[in-house]
Amino acid sequence: QINSHIASAYPPQGFGHTSGWVDVLTAQQTVSAKEWYKGSADAIRRNLMELKDEARGVEPAEDYVIMSGSAMYNMDISRIVGFHRMKKADITICSLQVGADAAKTKGVVISDEFGRVSGFHEKPGARVSDLLNDDNQVLVSMGVYVIRRDVMLRLLGGDESTPVGGRPMEHIGHHLIPAALESGARVFTYEHHGYWKDVSTLRDYYEAN
Numbered sequence: 353q354i355n356s357h358i359a360s361a362y363p364p365q366g367f368g369h370t371s372g373w374v375d376v377l378t379a380q381q382t383v384s385a386k387e388w389y390k391g392s393a394d395a396i397r398r399n400l401m402e403l404k405d406e407a408r409g410v411e412p413a414e415d416y417v418i419m420s421g422s423a424m425y426n427m428d429i430s431r432i433v434g435f436h437r438m439k440k441a442d443i444t445i446c447s448l449q450v451g452a453d454a455a456k457t458k459g460v461v462i463s464d465e466f467g468r469v470s471g472f473h474e475k476p477g478a479r480v481s482d483l484l485n486d487d488n489q490v491l492v493s494m495g496v497y498v499i500r501r502d503v504m505l506r507l508l509g510g511d512e513s514t515p516v517g518g519r520p521m522e523h524i525g526h527h528l529i530p531a532a533l534e535s536g537a538r539v540f541t542y543e544h545h546g547y548w549k550d551v552s553t554l555r556d557y558y559e560a561n
Contacts, residue, residue: 370411377402391523392418392495397508413501418524420495424560425548427496435467435542436498442537443503443529445469446496448544449489455480459493459525461541469539474525491541493525494548507531 355376362374377399379389389395396403396418403416415436417429427446436444447461455476460483462471472493473483483490507528508521521527532539549560 375402391526393508393521393524393528396504397521400505400508416499416501416504418497418499422552423495423548423550425494425544426546427544432496432542433498436540439467439540440538441498441540442500443532443539444498445529445539445541446494446544447491447541448494448548450492451489452480452484455490455492459529461491461493463491463541467540467542469533469541472525472529472533474523491543494544497524503532503537
């Protein structure tokens with residue numbers, strides 16, 4: 353009922369030469385895929401047909417913004433997209449500086465002074481001590497990404513029987529980002545200096561409140 357309400361409350365609207373709308377794509381099982389979504393990348397891969405804008409009769413999107421639903425943050429998305437396009441990036445990872453303890457369970461981003469990403473370590477645990485900078489901090493992924501349309505379709509277009517890079521595309525951090533780096537894609541990071549709070553546990557949610 354909530355999904356039906358959203359669809360009827362936000363029908364397609366024109367904005368200059370483009371259109372916008374709100375859809376809720378819920379997790380689903382099908383005859384060919386009886387398991388629930390296995391991760392963030394798998395959820396996107398299994399909804400690729402819904403994301404193909406030309407099916408709605410409009411010009412295809414140039415980039416997609418993927419935003420985590422398990423965090424609270426305050427950010428200007430237009431700045432991130434502007435940075436992404438200025439750098440001619442294939443993928444842009446939004447990140448922020450945290451200490452070693454907080455970084456153990458996050459995706460650690462290794463980049464140069466221009467923001468070009470050379471390495472990505474998902475949930476490094478105790479190994480995070482080898483990645484700290486001079487301030488004993490590291491950049492970690494916020495779970496917010498900008499991905500070029502053609503790159504996303506190339507990385508996620510195959511089904512599970514033909515995984516890209518020899519691995520199933522289940523998680524963005526574990527699989528998609530490393531595969532993109534291995535393929536030579538232009539991956540950059542945008543450092544966020546505003547509010548961000550992980551709310552993956554009840555304690556996190558309480559503290560954020």
